[in-house]
Amino acid sequence: MSVTNPENEMSMYDVHSDVDLGDMSDVRPIPRIxxxxxxxxxxxxxxxxxxASDRRMSRAHISVNMGGILGAVNFYGTSPTPNLIIVETRHxxxxxxxxxxxxxxxxxxxxxxxxxxxxxxILLYRELISNGISEYLVxxxxxxxxxxxxxxxxxxEQNGKLGRMMVFMGAKGGAGSxxxxxxxxxxxxxxxxxxxxxxxxDLAFGTANMNLDQDPTxxxxxxxxxxxxxxxxxxxxxxxxCAEHLSLLAxxxxxxxxxxxxxxAFMPILEISQKTAPSVIVDLPNQWNGWTKQVLSSADEVxxxxxxxxxxxxxxxxxIDTITEIxxxxxxxxxxxxxxxxxxxxxxxxxxxxxxxxLEVSATVPFDPALFSKAANNGQMIxxxxxxxxxxxxxxxxxxxxxxxxxxxxxxxxxxxxxxNISLGKKKQ
Ligand SMILES: Nc1ncnc2c1ncn2[C@@H]1O[C@H](COP(=O)(O)OP(=O)(O)O)[C@@H](O)[C@H]1O
Ligand SMILES: [Mg+2]
Numbered sequence: 001m002s003v004t005n006p007e008n009e010m011s012m013y014d015v016h017s018d019v020d021l022g023d024m025s026d027v028r029p030i031p032r033i034x035x036x037x038x039x040x041x042x043x044x045x046x047x048x049x050x051x052a053s054d055r056r057m058s059r060a061h062i063s064v065n066m067g068g069i070l071g072a073v074n075f076y077g078t079s080p081t082p083n084l085i086i087v088e089t090r091h092x093x094x095x096x097x098x099x100x101x102x103x104x105x106x107x108x109x110x111x112x113x114x115x116x117x118x119x120x121x122i123l124l125y126r127e128l129i130s131n132g133i134s135e136y137l138v139x140x141x142x143x144x145x146x147x148x149x150x151x152x153x154x155x156x157e158q159n160g161k162l163g164r165m166m167v168f169m170g171a172k173g174g175a176g177s178x179x180x181x182x183x184x185x186x187x188x189x190x191x192x193x194x195x196x197x198x199x200x201x202d203l204a205f206g207t208a209n210m211n212l213d214q215d216p217t218x219x220x221x222x223x224x225x226x227x228x229x230x231x232x233x234x235x236x237x238x239x240x241x242c243a244e245h246l247s248l249l250a251x252x253x254x255x256x257x258x259x260x261x262x263x264x265a266f267m268p269i270l271e272i273s274q275k276t277a278p279s280v281i282v283d284l285p286n287q288w289n290g291w292t293k294q295v296l297s298s299a300d301e302v303x304x305x306x307x308x309x310x311x312x313x314x315x316x317x318x319x320i321d322t323i324t325e326i327x328x329x330x331x332x333x334x335x336x337x338x339x340x341x342x343x344x345x346x347x348x349x350x351x352x353x354x355x356x357x358x359l360e361v362s363a364t365v366p367f368d369p370a371l372f373s374k375a376a377n378n379g380q381m382i383x384x385x386x387x388x389x390x391x392x393x394x395x396x397x398x399x400x401x402x403x404x405x406x407x408x409x410x411x412x413x414x415x416x417x418x419x420x421n422i423s424l425g426k427k428k429q
Contacts, residue, residue, distance in 0.1 A: 013049035022142025032195035034082035092119035163274035171306035189245035206251030213379025216240035219250035263290030
């Protein structure tokens with residue numbers, strides 16, 4: 001499977017021996033986030049490059065560039081923003097606020113920003129923090145300063161869970177929920193270049209390994225059968241890397257044992273995944289039992305895939321009603337209509353189906369056996385099997401709806417805006 005984003009590929013940086021490390025004894029490992037840095041001075045660049053090579057940074061993707069804030073503004077005019085941007089500035093006056101305003105214009109709402117400046121000024125610090133900048137550090141900075149700030153911003157203790165959990169279930173077996181789920185995981189990782197952990201919870205019959213052309217010997221079963229061993233180190237070992245930003249926690253897909261679980265059996269591994277990666281995607285089998293209900297009730301987003309026929313409608317209605325009841329304060333379920341237009345099948349129209357559920361349809365995917373079987377047989381995603389198919393666009397729109405992220409800009413936006421008018425660092429709903 002090809003990796004589509006060479007631009008963001010991690011390069012090994014030099015360790016610069018004269019960098020001040022500071023006190024690294026309490027610095028925690030950095031989670032699976034994407035970090036891009038735009039420096040103005042050699043000293044800050046060397047500190048960041050040395051940090052990039054540290055073992056605590058091995059899960060993160062970090063790139064270090066020169067160019068300062070305006071370099072970042074230029075770059076993000078046409079590229080998606082990462083989880084964290086670190087910018088260095090030599091200004092401390094209005095031109096700093098104006099440049100940050102321009103950066104805010106091209107930033108996703110959930111991207112965090114650390115500013116490294118050269119003025120030790122408490123008023124400036126307060127102004128930046130109150131405008132949504134996550135941290136202001138004063139140069140010269142030590143490596144420990146930088147890494148403690150990053151881990152402070154993204155540590156689960158301070159910030160709740162880092163990762164959003166998006167759970168996919170079909171209204172009926174065979175509706176195509178797993179296929180949609182794997183394609184969306186792929187799409188989030190390749191479109192936004194943010195780390196995604198895809199977890200296949202159909203232990204007996206899961207197909208994520210086949211669809212992503214993987215054959216890992218370990219996976220989710222190793223975690224669920226020894227919950228006492230579950231920690232971030234074990235998770236690292238169990239993840240199979242499918243693409244630059246996509247890792248799979250695979251199902252064994254064998255019948256050597258039976259799979260009966262307690263309601264909370266999957267929570268430890270899902271919680272650890274959420275602590276270390278910004279997006280956790282869960283492929284649930286079409287089953288209703290204690291643990292599927294528990295996973296659904298813990299989800300940030302639930303995506304129900306249904307075919308436009310009667311049994312799917314009845315099941316989707318029951319599922320959506322129950323899921324809404326158990327998570328009343330969360331986003332409503334998203335509905336994907338799949339396999340629309342099976343020849344000679346008497347189908348319920350998509351508007352009628354959605355109307356009966358009181359939901360808008362987030363994506364409509366036609367029945368296309370040639371394309372889907374080609375993708376499945378080749379271990380490819382739909383966008384790889386046929387990049388020109390209109391289904392690729394529907395899946396991209398679904399990715400945007402589920403993540404709440406804006407379309408990746410294709411042209412640079414102009415104009416200044418004041419920082420307070422934007423939501424830098426504040427999560428979009
Ligand atoms: N839109 C579609 N058109 C044709 N075949 C599809 C479509 N979506 C999924 N499929 C195929 O349907 C089968 C069942 O899909 P799967 O994702 O395993 O369903 P589920 O997880 O809901 O049981 C797979 O062979 C898949 O390739
Ligand atoms: Mg499935």
